[in-house]
Amino acid sequence: MCENEATLLRKKFPTKTALATEIINLQAILSLPKSTEAFLSDVHGEYDAFQHVLRNGSGNVKLKIQDLFAGRMTEQSISHFAFLIYYPSERLKVIRQRYQHHNDLCQWYLDTFQRLIELLHFVSTKYTRSKLRKALSPKFAYITEELLYADNNNSDKLQYYQQITENIISLGQADAFIISTCHSIQRLVVDHLHMVGDIYDRGPHPEKIVERLMRYHSLDIQWGNHDILWLGAVSGSQLCLANLLRICARYNNLSIIEDAYGINLRHLALFAAAHYQDNPAFRPHMMRSEKPLTAPEQLQITQIQQAISIIQFKLEGQAIARRPEFNMAHRALLDKIDYKKNTIDLAGKTYKLTNPCFQTIDPAKPYELLPEERLLIDQLSEAFQNSDKLHQHMAFLMEKGHMYLAYNGNLLFHGCMPVDAKGNFEGLQIDGKTYVGKELLSAFEDNLRQSFAEPKAKTDLATDLLWYLWTGPRSPLFGKHEMTTFERYFVTDKDTHFEKPNAYYHLRQQRWFVEKLLTEFGLDPDNGHVINGHTPVKKGQSPIMAETKMLVIDGGFSKPYHATTGIGGYTLLFNSYGMQLVTHQPFTSRDDAIANMTDIISTKRVIDQVVQRKRVAQTDIGAQLQHQVTLLKNLLAEATESNG
Numbered sequence: 001m002c003e004n005e006a007t008l009l010r011k012k013f014p015t016k017t018a019l020a021t022e023i024i025n026l027q028a029i030l031s032l033p034k035s036t037e038a039f040l041s042d043v044h045g046e047y048d049a050f051q052h053v054l055r056n057g058s059g060n061v062k063l064k065i066q067d068l069f070a071g072r073m074t075e076q077s078i079s080h081f082a083f084l085i086y087y088p089s090e091r092l093k094v095i096r097q098r099y100q101h102h103n104d105l106c107q108w109y110l111d112t113f114q115r116l117i118e119l120l121h122f123v124s125t126k127y128t129r130s131k132l133r134k135a136l137s138p139k140f141a142y143i144t145e146e147l148l149y150a151d152n153n154n155s156d157k158l159q160y161y162q163q164i165t166e167n168i169i170s171l172g173q174a175d176a177f178i179i180s181t182c183h184s185i186q187r188l189v190v191d192h193l194h195m196v197g198d199i200y201d202r203g204p205h206p207e208k209i210v211e212r213l214m215r216y217h218s219l220d221i222q223w224g225n226h227d228i229l230w231l232g233a234v235s236g237s238q239l240c241l242a243n244l245l246r247i248c249a250r251y252n253n254l255s256i257i258e259d260a261y262g263i264n265l266r267h268l269a270l271f272a273a274a275h276y277q278d279n280p281a282f283r284p285h286m287m288r289s290e291k292p293l294t295a296p297e298q299l300q301i302t303q304i305q306q307a308i309s310i311i312q313f314k315l316e317g318q319a320i321a322r323r324p325e326f327n328m329a330h331r332a333l334l335d336k337i338d339y340k341k342n343t344i345d346l347a348g349k350t351y352k353l354t355n356p357c358f359q360t361i362d363p364a365k366p367y368e369l370l371p372e373e374r375l376l377i378d379q380l381s382e383a384f385q386n387s388d389k390l391h392q393h394m395a396f397l398m399e400k401g402h403m404y405l406a407y408n409g410n411l412l413f414h415g416c417m418p419v420d421a422k423g424n425f426e427g428l429q430i431d432g433k434t435y436v437g438k439e440l441l442s443a444f445e446d447n448l449r450q451s452f453a454e455p456k457a458k459t460d461l462a463t464d465l466l467w468y469l470w471t472g473p474r475s476p477l478f479g480k481h482e483m484t485t486f487e488r489y490f491v492t493d494k495d496t497h498f499e500k501p502n503a504y505y506h507l508r509q510q511r512w513f514v515e516k517l518l519t520e521f522g523l524d525p526d527n528g529h530v531i532n533g534h535t536p537v538k539k540g541q542s543p544i545m546a547e548t549k550m551l552v553i554d555g556g557f558s559k560p561y562h563a564t565t566g567i568g569g570y571t572l573l574f575n576s577y578g579m580q581l582v583t584h585q586p587f588t589s590r591d592d593a594i595a596n597m598t599d600i601i602s603t604k605r606v607i608d609q610v611v612q613r614k615r616v617a618q619t620d621i622g623a624q625l626q627h628q629v630t631l632l633k634n635l636l637a638e639a640t641e642s643n644g
């Protein structure tokens with residue numbers, strides 16, 4: 001036994017009784033059913049949709065209601081009850097309108113209390129009482145516990161409970177009690193949350209998502225390529241910064257930078273206005289639900305998108321020259337342009353350039369920034385590094401985040417593992433050493449941690465690798481051979497827009513390949529699964545691949561992608577009965593969801609045959625607890641020997 005651990009435990013449990021009590025306690029926990037994990041990915045700044053999925057416990061609230069009240073409630077009542085739990089304040093308003101007579105409202109309260117307490121009991125059976133208490137609002141903890149552990153067969157007690165519920169109503173606490181119980185249920189249905197990448201970009205409120213996650217009881221994050229842009233920007237990568245600004249302009253989200261993070265974009269706007277005009281290729285994408293922009297607003301964003309894109313293309317050329325080992329020479333494009341003819345040579349073919357905006361480029365030195373551009377990007381970089389709120393959010397992403405996670409037998413990562421057509425891991429040379437497989441992912445993580453710790457270093461290898469993670473051909477987060485941003489803006493021939501995916505995306509359909517991945521990460525290939533985000537599951541495709549070994553759960557939160565997916569998206573649950581894939585309806589707006597009660601479409605067990613219910617003992621935490629039990633038992637034996 002490790003002496004340190006033993007000494008600590010000896011101190012904490014100084015008597016034989018204390019040791020025995022703790023052993024009994026831990027063994028009881030080990031025999032509880034495994035708690036529920038939920039998996040979400042590609043939330044992409046869609047805060048309301050994300051909140052909706054947190055509120056419905058990734059679909060688990062409804063499942064629990066269905067399990068518990070099967071045969072006792074109609075589908076419609078189940079929906080109403082579920083939406084009360086997701087949006088208690090809003091639904092209570094509707095209820096109060098509906099039941100204008102005091103007696104009717106009281107009856108509704110009494111029925112609802114009973115159902116809520118029954119459900120709370122049901123969702124907390126997997127937890128110890130102390131864990132349940134933590135999920136209750138302190139204001140109602142005592143009352144709730146009294147109601148939870150009620151003995152309905154004893155008539156004295158029954159009267160006592162009736163008194164409690166009647167008092168809650170007569171003292172005007174009914175709504176507060178319902179709201180707090182609904183929140184406790186929301187919290188208890190998911191014990192641990194996995195965010196499989198891409199919290200940032202395209203949608204309007206990533207900062208609110210991060211703030212919500214900061215208050216969430218238990219979670220981990222696997223970084224996505226879009227998250228890396230933000231982490232990279234605060235770590236000193238001006239390329240990551242240029243890319244994220246470009247995407248914010250493209251999706252009309254510059255307010256995230258100005259309003260949410262307090263970073264002033266005035267200089268960028270002035271520079272852009274001085275050098276760029278309107279350009280159809282650079283107008284912001286607008287969602288139909290958004291308030292239309294005025295003409296001057298649209299022009300300003302269009303100018304900004306051009307200014308920052310050109311800075312990005314120039315900086316790319318510089319990084320590509322600085323890092324020949326990245327093998328990205330084919331992505332240095334500004335020197336392949338004939339600026340007089342407005343054409344570009346790509347892979348031996350000449351293409352006409354439409355919507356050109358190359359006025360700040362010196363054809364003799366195409367990758368050199370203008371002095372104003374240099375000043376601008378330096379200032380912006382500094383402002384990003386000095387935003388306290390952004391730093392706080394990124395520090396949280398660093399603390400909870402990893403490139404990959406092995407958790408309860410499953411392997412989680414956002415994008416891919418770079419492989420060749422035969423499934424051999426492809427290597428990347430970093431500082432003279434070639435990394436492949438698990439080691440490659442760890443090397444990227446080490447470099448990110450280093451770059452984040454040294455934000456002043458702006459063109460060092462660790463920082464350049466963050467840009468590589470965004471767009472490099474062997475980036476596990478990008479997963480394609482090249483990112484054709486330039487062509488998408490300036491070349492009409494769609495063939496040039498193609499971004500060839502890594503062979504991974506074809507191979508992950510096959511069981512042997514997924515088993516190989518699990519083995520590489522030291523997991524049991526027979527029982528584990530690989531869980532990815534990143535690629536929207538298109539209409540007609542299945543998110544369950546490789547004979548159920550591979551699950552792709554792009555949450556479909558991103559509104560601009562709804563047309564390709566056709567559904568809201570998928571989330572995953574892993575409870576004591578196994579894994580369940582939940583299909584969600586497209587989320588339009590919070591108001592619409594509440595009014596029309598649009599929710600989940602279906603839930604499907606990933607593995608159909610009923611397996612034996614998993615206990616805490618069979619989880620990663622269980623293994624730690626088991627280890628503690630062994631230590632405690634040794635101490636108890638020692639104590640028994642020494643004092644007979």
Ligand SMILES: O=P(O)(O)OC[C@H]1O[C@](O)(COP(=O)(O)O)[C@@H](O)[C@@H]1O
Nearest residue numbers: 225226250480483484485488499534
């Ligand atoms: O949809 P947009 O804004 O044109 O962006 C397309 C770009 O986004 C990417 O798909 C990367 O973002 P995702 O991780 O969301 O897929 C690039 O491969 C592609 O060039």
Ligand SMILES: [Mn+2]
Nearest residue numbers: 198224225534
């Ligand atoms: Mn992604």
